Amino acid sequence: MRVHVVGTGLVGTSLGLALTRHGDEVTLEDAIATHAALARDLGAGRLPGEGEALEPDLVVVATPPDVTAACVLTALDRWPSAAVTDVSSVKGAVLAALRAAGADLARYCGSHPMAGRERSGAVSGRHDLFDGRAWVVSPTDETLPEVLDLVTDVAGAVGSVVRRLPAQEHDRAVAAVSHVPQLAASLVAARLEALDEDAVALAGQGLRDVTRIAASDPGLWTQILAGNAGAVREVLEGLATDLRAVSEALAALEAGTDAPGARGTIATTIAAGNAGHARIPGKHGAAPTAYTTVRVLIPDEPGHLGRLFAHVAEIGTNIEEFHLDHGLGQPFGIAEVDVVPAAATELAEGLAARGWRIHG
Numbered sequence: 001m002r003v004h005v006v007g008t009g010l011v012g013t014s015l016g017l018a019l020t021r022h023g024d025e026v027t028l029e030d031a032i033a034t035h036a037a038l039a040r041d042l043g044a045g046r047l048p049g050e051g052e053a054l055e056p057d058l059v060v061v062a063t064p065p066d067v068t069a070a071c072v073l074t075a076l077d078r079w080p081s082a083a084v085t086d087v088s089s090v091k092g093a094v095l096a097a098l099r100a101a102g103a104d105l106a107r108y109c110g111s112h113p114m115a116g117r118e119r120s121g122a123v124s125g126r127h128d129l130f131d132g133r134a135w136v137v138s139p140t141d142e143t144l145p146e147v148l149d150l151v152t153d154v155a156g157a158v159g160s161v162v163r164r165l166p167a168q169e170h171d172r173a174v175a176a177v178s179h180v181p182q183l184a185a186s187l188v189a190a191r192l193e194a195l196d197e198d199a200v201a202l203a204g205q206g207l208r209d210v211t212r213i214a215a216s217d218p219g220l221w222t223q224i225l226a227g228n229a230g231a232v233r234e235v236l237e238g239l240a241t242d243l244r245a246v247s248e249a250l251a252a253l254e255a256g257t258d259a260p261g262a263r264g265t266i267a268t269t270i271a272a273g274n275a276g277h278a279r280i281p282g283k284h285g286a287a288p289t290a291y292t293t294v295r296v297l298i299p300d301e302p303g304h305l306g307r308l309f310a311h312v313a314e315i316g317t318n319i320e321e322f323h324l325d326h327g328l329g330q331p332f333g334i335a336e337v338d339v340v341p342a343a344a345t346e347l348a349e350g351l352a353a354r355g356w357r358i359h360g
Contacts, residue, residue: 003154004029004048004056004079006071008039011087011113012062013125016044018158021127025054031063039122055079058150061086065223069097076104083147085111085154089174090227091138091167105142109151110167112136113160114178120217128159135160138167175231180239182213182221183232189214205325205336242269291320292344295359296335296351298324308335308356315350317343334359 001024005012008030016026016039026045030036040047059075059082061068068088075084084107088094091110098105115133135155139148155162165173189211192200225232246269252259298304305324312319321338339347348358 001025001058001150001154001157002054002056003027004059004082005045005062006030006059006075007062007064008035008044008122009062009064010116010120010122010124011129012060013039013042013044013122014115014127014129015060015062015087015113015158017042017125017127018130019154020045022157024157027054027056035122039125042122042125044122044125056082058082058154059084060154061088063088064220065090065093065227069094069101072098072108073101073103076107082107083144083150084108085151087111087113088227089178089224090171091136092171093227095138095140095167105140106144107147108140109143109147110138110140111151111155112138112170112174113155114174115160120220130155131159133160134163136163136165136170138165138170140167171228172231172234175228175235179225179228179232180235182216183225183236184239185211185214186216205323208325209323245269290341291338292341294337294339294344294348294351296337297357297359298333298335300331300333305335308351311351311354311356312337312347314354315347317347317350 001019003015003019003024004027005016006029008016008028012028012030016028019026020043027048028036028039028045029048030039036047039045040050056079059079061071061075061084063071063086065088068086072084072086072094075082086094088110089112091112095110098108113130113133113135115129115135137148137151137155152162188207192203192211245265249259249262249265252262296308298308309319317337317339319337319339321336323336323338325334325336337347352358
């Protein structure tokens with residue numbers, strides 16, 4: 001397959017790396033020539049002037065959201081026989097702009113790989129970025145079947161699981177599962193800026209988990225949120241209503257009155273979070289599984305983490321999830337090894353027998 005990638009940031013470069021490993025012919029283009037050259041040097045493909053000039057089967061527009069529609073229009077005009085897709089995080093705004101411009105939508109199929117990292121740019125690209133991740137395809141009523149098939153084939157070739165959603169349904173879904181979580185992480189992390197050093201030093205793994213994506217690119221996320229403003233606003237308004245209810249319950253408890261119903265509001269909120277969390281897909285997209293955590297004290301020194309993994313392998317336990325929480329001002333951390341419940345006792349006993357200190 002001949003694929004031309006327009007935009008060599010994280011997603012464009014990762015796609016080039018994955019397709020090149022798959023054996024496809026990939027050419028790269030970017031508004032900033034040095035970005036495309038860097039992606040080439042990293043192995044994501046070649047530049048158009050290098051080697052034989054080939055008409056692409058598919059053009060993938062991997063540019064920032066505010067210029068995506070214009071780049072799709074250019075691609076449709078420049079390669080009249082090629083299929084065109086984009087990988088923008090918002091689909092409705094792009095499609096509306098293409099319709100307003102009178103684009104040939106028969107050769108266009110919007111798409112969105114649900115994959116990313118906190119870091120951006122070609123140097124952060126990974127050939128396995130899309131492995132096991134959902135890749136949404138959003139064909140229009142006019143999209144030709146062969147165009148949809150081509151975009152679907154590319155998504156599958158890089159290891160993604162294809163999901164089909166109309167543009168507006170996609171935008172409502174990502175508002176809840178991606179865009180509002182980004183805002184929530186940013187808002188929680190912003191509370192830390194005014195804290196003194198002693199307070200911030202108390203941060204544990206819970207805070208790190210909640211704020212992990214708060215390090216994302218402000219410019220890119222401003223474009224994404226602006227492009228999906230309506231759907232994000234609807235989710236935020238529901239969240240704001242729930243926050244107000246919790247705030248009022250806490251205010252009643254703070255006032256020292258009996259505050260009937262306040263504790264119920266708080267408990268209901270936490271329970272609703274439990275129910276929502278339980279719906280998040282588990283390993284390999286399967287139904288979520290409840291794991292048991294075995295906590296191991298681990299020295300913060302080279303080699304110990306590798307030794308721990310080797311011992312887990314010796315015991316014959318499969319690690320489902322893993323977290324490492326560093327002790328406050330201590331030369332050790334706590335490794336949290338999540339395993340299926342039936343394996344937890346054997347793992348804890350096996351590690352203890354090998355000299356590891358089991359925590360809690």
